[in-house]
Amino acid sequence: MEELKKIGDELLQEITEQLLKIRLDKPDPEHWSQASVPYLQQCLERLYQAMIRYPFAKRTEEIHFFKHIKPAVMAQLIFMCEVHNKEIYRPNSSIDKATRYLVNELVKIDGFFTRNNVLYDYYKEKLDGSDIIFFVRNVKDRFNFRDLPIEVDPVYYYGPKDFSTGLDFMFAKFRAYEMLRDHLEIELEALQITDVPPDELKFTGSPADFVQLVEIFGVKVRPVDPDTGEPMTEQKLFEFLKQAFNPSLPNGLDFNTLKLISGNSDLIEQMSEALKRKYKQWEDEERDIDYRKDEDVPGDGD
Known part of the structure; x- marks a missing residue:
């Protein structure tokens, strides 16, 4: 002992x-x-x-x-x-x-x-x-x-x-x-x-990526404007998402001006590739695993 x-x-x-x-x-x-x-x-x-x-x-x-x-x-x-x-x-x-x-x-x-x-x-x-x-x-x-x-x-x-x-x-x-x-x-x-607020979301893409994000929200899930009861305009949606995601954008620009100067974005392609990688990861996790690696498996190679 x-x-x-x-x-x-x-x-x-x-x-x-x-x-x-x-x-x-x-x-x-x-x-x-x-x-x-x-x-x-x-x-x-x-x-x-x-x-x-x-x-x-x-x-x-x-x-x-x-x-x-x-x-x-x-x-x-x-x-x-x-x-x-x-x-x-x-x-x-x-x-x-x-x-x-x-x-x-x-x-x-x-x-x-x-x-x-x-x-x-x-x-x-x-x-x-x-x-x-x-x-x-x-x-x-x-x-x-x-x-x-x-x-x-x-x-x-x-x-x-x-x-x-x-x-x-x-x-x-x-x-x-x-x-x-x-x-x-x-x-x-x-x-x-402490009075420290919770961590804020931070959009790290380009201005063009943020423009495309606003457009995606506008098509798929446009929120209701609480002041009018109607779906938000693009400008109102832009302001709403800016407050939520804190992107790094030039000051004083409205949404239409930002669209004109921001150039092209491949955000949708990036999202698509990210989803494909995630689906591939899930498939790899769920695939069957043969535990008999070093054994003779009946029917294999016969």
């Missing part, structure tokens, strides 16, 4: 240092959470292989591993996945919407702890009376302990049976959700002390 404990302690120290490096390199939560997940998957696999290489000699060693070492690694992986999930649904159109979203997510986390209050109290208060069933892999009765029913985590039945106990995942989730709660509270505080 001493060797396995040493490996676990060294791995946890490495994880702390590596996750800090990732955050410094990718300050945005969406990016550092995504970059951390593959690394943490590798760490979990390394921990599993170490457990196989150094089997437990006593039940107390098994309990320590599944109560303290594995949940510490697994918690980081759960936390990173949850940060990613929260970021992809987080509104960025206004500070008010982002604030309401974060507050709602914090309420959900509190609800999770409330629903699991008995186990969470066991975790928080560092109790050990049920360790011999919570953190041991082979038990006589996983559904009851000393004539009392206990909760069963379905995650136990997924993955290698020798790398999970009844509740090690739940204890990892407690730790992960505590970190997630702290993270969301910091993000909420940051919103409350």
Whole structure:
């Protein structure tokens, strides 16, 4: 056990240092959470292989591993996945919407702890009376302990049976959700002390490209002018799209003048080629893959 404990302690120290490096390199939560997940998957696999290489000699060693070492690694992986999930649904159109979203997510986390209050109290208060069933892999009765029913985590039945106990995942989730709660509270505080507007769209094409964009909108999706109730004129549509996309254009020009001086555009051709590349990428992702590359496939080459 001493060797396995040493490996676990060294791995946890490495994880702390590596996750800090990732955050410094990718300050945005969406990016550092995504970059951390593959690394943490590798760490979990390394921990599993170490457990196989150094089997437990006593039940107390098994309990320590599944109560303290594995949940510490697994918690980081759960936390990173949850940060990613929260970021992809987080509104960025206004500070008010982002604030309401974060507050709602914090309420959900509190609800999770409330629903699991008995186990969470066991975790928080560092109790050990049920360790011999919570953190041991082979038990006589996983559904009851000393004539009392206990909760069963379905995650136990997924993955290698020798790398999970009844509740090690739940204890990892407690730790992960505590970190997630702290993270969301910091993000909420940051919103409350800043007045930075959301990122603006920026049109990077030429003036001729922007002219063609206005013409495409005019044909396909011309908005209604709120002042008249009628479809926008080209000039009004031009002003509307200028405000939305922030193109780099000469000052003081109306739409007709810009059309005369901007020259030709290949925006439609660029868009068409971009769509073709995207469709090709999707086709490549969806094509079937033959896993039998190095085997003789019946019927092939006969």
